[in-house]
Amino acid sequence: MQFCVKKQNKTKTERKVKANDREYNEKFQYASNCIMTSKYNVLTFLPVNLFEQFQEVANTYFLFLLILQLIPQISSLSWFTTIVPLALVLSITAVKDATDDYFRHKSDNQVNNRQSRVLIRGSLQNEKWMNVRVGDIIKLENNQFVSADLLLLSSSEPHGLCYIETAELDGETNMKVRQSVSVTAELGDPNNLATFDGEVVCEPPNNKLDRFCGALCWRDKKYPLTNQNMLLRGCVLRNTEACYGLVIFAGPDTKLMQNSGRTKFKRTSIDRLMNTLVLWIFGFLVCMGVILAVGNAVWEKEVGSLFQSYLPWEPPVDNFLFSSFLSFWSYVIILNTVMPISLYVSVEVIRLGHSYFINWDRQMFCSQRNTAAEARTTTLNEELGQVEYIFSDKTGTLTQNIMSFNKCSINGQTYGTGNEQEHLPADRLDFTPFNSLADPDFSFYDDKLLELVKVGDPHAQEFFRLLSLCHTVMSEEKSEGELVYKAQSPDEGALVTAARNFGFVFRSRTPGTITTTEMGRTVTYSLLAILDFNNIRKRMSVIVRNPEGRIRLYCKGADTVLLERLHPSNQELMAVTSDHLNEYGADGLRTLALAFRDLSEEEWEVWSESHQFADKATDCREDRLAAAYDKIEQDMMLLGATAIEDKLQEGVPETIALLSLANIKVWVLTGDKQETAVNIGYSCKMLTDDMGEVFIIGGHTVQSVRQELRRARERMVEMSRGSSFPSPPSSFMDSISGEFGLVINGHSLAHALEADMELEFVSTACACKAVICCRVTPLQKAQVVELIKKYRKAVTLAVGDGANDVSMIKSAHIGVGISGQEGIQAVLASDYSFAQFRFLQRLLLVHGRWSYLRMCRFLCYFFYKNFAFTMVHFWFGFFCGFSAQTVYDQYFITLYNIVYTSLPVLAMGIFDQDVPEQRSLEYPKLYEPGQLNLLFNKKEFFICIAQGIYTSVVLFFVPYAVLSNSTQSNGVPLADYQTFAVTTATALVIVVSVQIALDTGFWTVINHVFVWGSLGSYFTIMFALHSQTLFRIFPNQFHFVGCAQSTLLKPVVWLTIALATAICVVPVLAFRFLKLDLKPQLSDTVRYTQLVLQKRRKPAGRSLGGSRLGTRGGSRRSGYAFAHQEGFGELITSGKNMRLSSLGLASFASRHSSSWIETLRRKKNPHTPPRLKVCNI
Amino acid sequence: MASSYKDEDGHISVKKPENTAFKQQRLPAWQPVLTAGTVLPAFFIIGLIFIPIGIGLYVTSNNIKEFEIDYTGLDPSSPCFNCSQNFSWNSTKPCTCSIPFYLEQPYESNVFMYYGLSNFYQNHRRYVKSRDDSQLNGNEESLRKPSKECEPYARHDNRPIAPCGAIANSMFNDTLELFYSDPNGTKTQIPLTATGIAWWTDKHVKFRNPGGNNDNLTAAFQGTTKPINWRRPAYELDSDPENNGFINEDFIVWMRTAALPTFRKLYRIIQRRNTMVPTLPRGNYTLEVVYNYPVRSFDGRKRMIFSTISWMGGKNPFLGIAYITVGSVCFLLGVILLFIHHKYDNRNNNPDISSN
Secondary structure, eight states, X not given: OOOOOOOOOOOOSOEEEETTOHHHHHTTTOOOSOOOOOOOOTTTHHHHHHHHHTTSHHHHHHHHHHHHHTSTTTOOSOTXXXXXXXXXXXXXXXXXXXXXXXXXXXXXXXXXXXEEEEEETTEEEEEEGGGOOXXXXXXXXXXXXXXXXXXXXXXXXXXXXXEEEOHHHHSOOSEEEEEOOHHHHTTOSHHHHHTOOOEEEEOOOOOOTTOOOEEEEETTEEEEEOGGGEEOTTOEEESOXXXXXXXXXXXXXXXXXXXXXXXXXXXXXXXXXHHHHHHHHHHHHHHHHHHHHHHHHHHIIIIITGGGGTSOOOTTOOSHHHHHHHHHHHHHHHHGGGSOTHHHHHHHHHHHHHHHHHHHOGGGOBTTTTBOOEESOSSOGGGGGGEEEEEEOSTTTTEEEEEEEEEEEETTEEEOOSOGGGSOGGGSOOOTTTOTTOOTTOOOOOHHHHHHHHTTOHHHHHHHHHHHHSSOOEEEESSTTOEEEEOSSHHHHHHHHHHHHTTEEEEEEOSSEEEEEETTEEEEEEEEEXXXXXXTTOEEEEEEEOTTOXXXXXXXXXXXXXXXXXXXXXXXXXXXXXXXXXXXHHTTOEEEEEEEEEEOHHHHHHHHHHHHHHHHOSSSHHHHHHHHHHHXXXXXXXXXXXXXXXXXXXXXXXXXXXXHHTTOEEEEEESSOHHHHHHHHHHTTSSOXXXXXXXXXXXXXXXXXXXXXXXXXXXXXXXXXXXXXXXXXXXXXXXXXXXXXXXXXXXXXXXXXXTTTHHHHHHHHHHSSEEEEESOOHHHHHHHHHHHHHHHOOEEEEEEOSGGGHHHHHHSSEEEEEOOSSOSHHHHHOSEEESOTTHHHIIIIIIIHHHHHHHHHHHHHHHHHHHHHHHHHHHHHTTTTTOOOOSSOHHHHHHIIIIITHHHHHHXXXXXXXXXXXXXXXXXXXXXXXXXXXXXXXXXXXXXHHHHHHHHHHHHHHHHHHHTTOBOTTSOBSOBHHHHHHHHHHHHHHHHHHHHHHHOOOBOHHHHHHHHHHHHHHHHHHHHHTSHHHHHHXXXXXXXXXXXXXXXXXXXXXXXXXHHHHHHHHHHHHHHHHHHHHSOOHHHHHHHHHHHHHHHTOOOOOOOGGGGGOSOOOSOOOEEOOOOOTTHHHHHHHOTTGGGGGSOOHHHHHOOTTHHHHHHHHHHOTTSOOOOOOOOO | OGGGGOOGGGOOOOOOOOOOTTTTTOOOOBOOOXXXXXXXXXXXXXXXXXXXXXXXXXXXXXXXXXXXXXXXXXXXXXXXXXXXXXXXXXXXXXXXXXXXXXXXXXXXXXXXXXXXXXXXXXXXXXXXXXXXXXXXXXXXXXXXXOOGGGTTSSEEXXXXXXXXXXXHHTOOOOEEEEEEEOTTSOEEEOOOBOSSOSOHHIIIIIOOOTTTTOSOHHHHTTTOBOOTTOSSOGGGSOSSGGGSGGGOHXXXXXXXXXXXXXXXXXXXXXXXXXXXXXXXOSEEEEEEEEEOOOOGGGTOEEEEEEEOOBTTBSOOHHHHHHHHHHHHHHHHHHHHHHHHHHHHOOTXXXXXXXXX
């Protein structure tokens, strides 16, 4: 174990770093690369940890009470009544903190001891990370973590380029390019670098990830440096063999560490309510204290002063005012049990129990991925029962992010028959005998198409030839026939794979050629041009020359765009294909239209020239290129259309339907395109054809967005007025009765989220049944969540699987991570994680609901039992001269909360169930009480308190009335203090036990053991404490010797206890019965029905679920489903980037959603660097 | 922070959770529901149990005879008026007064004689803790060095007080004697038993004299002083060695502090001698009081009470009445709830849950 030496870090306005000159850099005393995230070491642990713990208000409060108890004039209770529970709580927390810190030490050590290659005196040496100094030159190899903030000097790639993945920093999994300054890029090998003595002058350490400004001075020249030249700590080098960098910021100065703040601690609404209530209780405590202190003053003046012959005032307390002041504090000590420290501990224990139940749930276990659900945060469980809004990512969350080539239309004929579930595995086409290169994982269910290809139908062949040529997929052939495609979007991968299986195998490409195997024959096409995809064109084309020398343009694209560009002769085919496209769209499939055009040599040359001209243009290059592309993509011949299924995860539509029945609103926030998102919206039944209207907000300016929102609202009011009773437009939100959907685009959302429009947006969106935000950035996702949190005061849940969902997951009340294939970023940031979206229904409707119910019942009972316990002292105060004499034995006071009454209520808080789990899924309305916060709120709290106070009145005055004049059968009066104390305590324990028995709705063995065990332990412990043995050892500690026997053998005492119990319980019983009988809650009814059904021994219940989700909608939603990004065509043809094909392109394939954000931003504002959000800290 | 460096091999192999009833929350459980079938009979049963008990208690309590005399002497006409007025702690001559009274009913069986005090705060916190149980248990060290709790009655004249503390210091020290005036005019003293009035554990466990079985109590208390208000030291409380010192029963009874400011404590028992003759026949009696205990300064009252005892103790009308009342209310509630249930019940009328 080693510790980092902390160096004084004076705030400077700039930082100077000289390469390869440690002595020079030493002068500035820059921080070393050693990081320390741990908080304690062996010596500092105890003081620091205690100091931190006493910053908690509750702990300080109890410490304060403890100090009060040590003052003899005040001490109304022995010190151990407070110190035992306090020590317990402090030590549990300390152990937990110590364990956490141990792991931090371990991870710090591991990180600090990582090896890196440092250039020292001309040779590369292995150094631990912690020993890397500012000014060192480091060699990084592929897939290594960057150890400090480096200035990229040179790399193994041409032009000093290197690729990094910044997932650790900003959560984006796509690769980013960094380039060194051109002068250093040439340095290349270590020998040259060893002599490099450039000096960097730059900004001081800061936490801006996207900005760096500085300058490199070398050989009397100054080169500006930007963020483009920097490799930040936490990034991973990808697809680059090696690179060299100069350490600029090390250790705590790095941008990663500068960004590491403490994670925002999430609290539940019950937590907040509890804190308020604790404050109120404290106020109540002070009021009681004041009342009793005033009483004490009056008593001491009127009675106590006269009573001095028997009980003189002690010298320090010689007047009634001072006595009453002390009495106030004494009563604060006695009455503090209304809010005992065990409340916090018990709440944590219950939540921990609920978390384990989530972890243990087999029905939330995904066997395909061997992943069980995991409650990563144990403090939020009951909030799961109050969720009103769910924000879901699309890709990987609702969908599997697996595209399957499902159907196609070739020359007016449709092939392929729907989805997998409808088929036997035997129906699956077996391609291997026909094609040795086929991908065995590909499945298709229509042999007609294969036959068609086999017989050599020209249309079919041309169709698949197009698919094998027109794309930007890279291939990797590890051994002969073992092809791996690296597609940047899964759609493309699916299409090229389809072509591969149908005999048109894409083998490899070079910047100028594409090699395929067509029906077993290897063909090489020369690639003349790639007319790349962008969001406006919604299509891509390639122009190739086949071996025969014919030039042909192949184009695939959105049907809306492509069908406009067809040759007029295609009219008839177009009509048929269009019908097919409608059909596919209705099935929720992602469609593309395919077409080709033959080009003559002259046409090509003319166009090629204009293309080159446009390409070289400096201004409006993109517009010019688009115009050039547009010119040639005309008069095309239609080949057909493809339909790709974006496979939904299992059970998604059912889950969403169920959640919306439970009154939970589901919003989809996706980076995908509008059409894709809407398609998915329909296929998972968020949007339905029954909806009154689906509003699409796509305005680019503030005014247009505002106007669109206004129009949407007007329509809603109009339509709901038309359909149902007229309502005043003033309460806009409530007046909406119809079902509406809202789709909003990222760029419109940016305007809608501005301060002056956000309210308008919220009110519009919340009136809609379903909201889909598409093309949103990770930051916007978080903003939308924050907006709902701010205006709706509702509990929000965000669910996602990718790094781009991290911000949303962190800002929502509850973050759920889908542990999918997309890495663990989302899971690490989440509070709960599991493998399938459909588990959400179980998490919320079963676990969440129960957790909420249990927590509420626990809190109600807990406050009740402590008020019943404590307020007896208050009443007794009026009879003992307000002297802060306790009613009970001090041991009883110590043990009441820890032993006698803790376990039954814990058992209820952990195991209680009102209705069985299947019922809460069958009747989603059972979820509503949680959303409306009905089970524990201020009103319920006051009812509990009132019941507690009533019980305390009964518990004091019944024994008072009975015992004050009665005697035992041997003539000895019963009204002595000890008998009274034992009688009241026994009655109290019995009454609260009966009450917990009434409150417990689910009596498992554990409940029985705890309830009866607590009662048993009360009597056992009491007899032990009142035993002669203990008294003989400590006569001064156990005053109650013999009291238990002599009291509990008296029939009058038992008659008193029975009477008090009856008076306490009968009204509660009557009240509950009336409530159940006259105003039953849904859960009561379900529970009652359950009982009746059980008695009748009939199969119970009706199942909702599946039947609701039968038919598919019929409207046309053919979408251009081409999740693609522009720029790749250019990279391919330029040849600059061909290495990518042999390196890990996997990350491109897995996630593309964030790079279009870049694209979008670049377009919008080319000079502003993208705003990143640090997600990983 | 630590998580950001989590390695790829940080992947944990998760197994399918065990299929146990406990982990899957499927433990067999009893799920009680408050239905008319369970609640209403419960009310009737409680009513039917409580009312007879209440009647029994009430009758028993009414059969108990109790007689009470307030002898504080606040009223100038009272025989003890003089004594109550001229009180001083250190007067050597005891003040006596005698109060005549007439018993209208004969008292059968054993009669218990109590003294009662009012407005006397034996339950005050400072009063309650002002004792040293260790000293009272015969501990030699505590005898010499009383606990701090006893302050300001721990030491007097530089000698430890035994027994120390405010409770012991304020011990009730009136002497009550009872005389029966025969119809023919002769006055006979009624014998009062002074033992058997304390708890068994108090007498035999909690209170022990110092010096163990040493018969010479005077020697055992050597070096201590009597409580300030006492007239005699502890070792001279009674001539019977089994009732002297700390195990004097009057002292033990006093040391068992009362829960409420108005209380009674057992003083003496009048044993029944002859089954044929009532313990206290009806007729004239005289209560002779040696008035030592001042209560006037704090508006206290002193009473003398006779009472007979039944199986459930002394006279206690409250318990019987309370039982009858609670039983009747339960029964009535049962009837009302039954009526409401039949008239307004929602639950049975719409079994179709889904309509909710």
